[in-house]
Amino acid sequence: MLRIRRELVDEIVAHARRDHPDEACGVIAGPEGSDSPERFIPMLNAARSPTFYEFDSGDLLKLYREMAANDEVPVVIYHSHTATEAYPSRTDANIAAEPDAHYVLVSTREPDVHEFRSYRIVDAEITEEPVEILD
Numbered sequence: 479m480l481r482i483r484r485e486l487v488d489e490i491v492a493h494a495r496r497d498h499p500d501e502a503c504g505v506i507a508g509p510e511g512s513d514s515p516e517r518f519i520p521m522l523n524a525a526r527s528p529t530f531y532e533f534d535s536g537d538l539l540k541l542y543r544e545m546a547a548n549d550e551v552p553v554v555i556y557h558s559h560t561a562t563e564a565y566p567s568r569t570d571a572n573i574a575a576e577p578d579a580h581y582v583l584v585s586t587r588e589p590d591v592h593e594f595r596s597y598r599i600v601d602a603e604i605t606e607e608p609v610e611i612l613d
Contacts, residue, residue, distance in 0.1 A: 479608045480580040480596040482506075482515050482554070487611055489518045491584055491592050494558035497523065498586045501558050503531040507545050508553035515553040515580075523557075530569065531557040554596075556582035564593040566604050574599035580607070 486506055494502045503523050506515035519541060524534040545551060555576060559565075564583035566574070574581055577600045585593040598605045 479610060480515075480554070480582070481610045481612060483612050486515055486518055486554075487594060489520075490556050490582065491594070493520045494584045494586045494592070497558065499528045499560050500526050501528060501531040501560060503533060503555075503557040505541065505552045506554035506556070507548070507550040510549045510551050513553060513578075517550065528560045552576055552579050554580045554582050556584065559583060559585045559587065561587050563587075564595040566597055566599060571599050571602040571604050574602070577601075 490504070493504060496502070501523055502520070504518070504520040507517040507519060508514045509516065521533055521537055521541070523531045525532040555574075557570070562585065564585040566581060566583060570581070570583075577598075581597045581599050583595055583597070594609065596607050596609045598607055
């Protein structure tokens with residue numbers, strides 16, 4: 479189960495709305511071994527695409543070095559879907575490389591509502607998990 483503070487959910491949704499119609503992507507880092515998302519890190523979608531996201535390799539390397547220096551791990555890896563439901567595509571599942579991360583998807587296909595869901599993805603196998611939003 480993903481337990482996440484409401485302000486982090488709001489940050490993800492705001493980022494997804496800002497980048498629409500392109501997919502948004504980013505990470506929420508947390509202390510190693512805690513499974514607690516703490517530090518919101520919006521990233522640039524290097525693909526600049528409405529149907530695909532890709533982290534810039536240089537930005538990703540910098541992020542992983544920064545997390546290592548802070549004893550952090552990527553607790554949440556998020557991206558948006560702009561025209562479909564918040565469910566991982568086959569491509570999303572194939573590129574998921576962090577088996578301990580929560581993969582969050584937010585759909586911005588409707589202008590006034592959003593769909594926010596979380597998954598575990600291990601070896602391209604997708605398992606949806608409950609989300610508890612903490613106030």
